[in-house]
Amino acid sequence: MEEEVKKEIVKVEAATKLTSEEEKEIKDKVEEMLGCEIDLEIEVNPDLIGGLKLNIRSTILDISLKSALEKVKQDLIAS
Amino acid sequence: MDKLGIDGQVILAQLVNFGILLLILFKLIYKPVQKVLREGKEKIAESIKLSEKLVKDGENIEKRKKKVLAEADNQGRKMIVAAEKEADGIVAEAKEKTKEEAIKVKKDAEEKIEAQVKEVEKVLETKSIEMAVSLASRILKEAIGKNEEIDRKIVNQSINKLKNIKAD
Numbered sequence: 493m494e495e496e497v498k499k500e501i502v503k504v505e506a507a508t509k510l511t512s513e514e515e516k517e518i519k520d521k522v523e524e525m526l527g528c529e530i531d532l533e534i535e536v537n538p539d540l541i542g543g544l545k546l547n548i549r550s551t552i553l554d555i556s557l558k559s560a561l562e563k564v565k566q567d568l569i570a571s
Numbered sequence: 572m573d574k575l576g577i578d579g580q581v582i583l584a585q586l587v588n589f590g591i592l593l594l595i596l597f598k599l600i601y602k603p604v605q606k607v608l609r610e611g612k613e614k615i616a617e618s619i620k621l622s623e624k625l626v627k628d629g630e631n632i633e634k635r636k637k638k639v640l641a642e643a644d645n646q647g648r649k650m651i652v653a654a655e656k657e658a659d660g661i662v663a664e665a666k667e668k669t670k671e672e673a674i675k676v677k678k679d680a681e682e683k684i685e686a687q688v689k690e691v692e693k694v695l696e697t698k699s700i701e702m703a704v705s706l707a708s709r710i711l712k713e714a715i716g717k718n719e720e721i722d723r724k725i726v727n728q729s730i731n732k733l734k735n736i737k738a739d
Contacts, residue, residue: 507715508722517730525736541712542725544733553736555729557711565704569697 500530503547507540507556522548 502522504510510518519532526548537545542557715721 506726508719508726510726511723514726514730518733521730521733521736538712538716541708542715542722543729544726546733553733555732557715557725558708561704561708561711565700568700568704 500526500528500549501533502530503533503535505535505537505540505545505547505556507536507538507542507544509536510534518544518546522546 504518515532515534519530522532523530540556540558541561543555543559545556545559546553715725
């Protein structure tokens, strides 16, 4: 009897509901990055305005519009 | 002489007596008196000399006194002039110090005001940026929320960004 391998969970926040194709693209890329199979835990978060936010092994990968705007704000304040 | 009742021998004897008396008087009275007189004269002369010396000494003392007073007066004037000069110097120095202090205080105040103005400007700038970004966020949120196409486009851009990230 084959023992089921426990997959890693990667939490994904998206500003809007993702299509299955988009979900697959994300899953493939993250699996490539980590070198193992994963499961996605997807959550819709309108506060992101647009884009995605991934929580991979305690590392936040924020590629949302909210994050981009925040960076613009910090750059403007710093300049 | 006899007819006149004058005895020559008596006269001679009286002359001798008188001579003897004169001799005795000369020896016993005249010389001591002379001596006393000479000594008195000498004493008077000494006294005169002494008084002249005293007068001269007094004059010298008076001259010295005047000289000392003049020197003291001169010294006093010099001291007053020096004290006035020193006082003037102290006043001038105090004025200069006060002026420098006033300039420093003014400069410090200006710098403080300038720093506060900059700080206020910075705060206003930060607030303006925060407001602008917040406004932009709301506009974008509203605009994207109403347009499914833009929504998908942004998600795809994010996925492309993710693809471009190299695995460690």
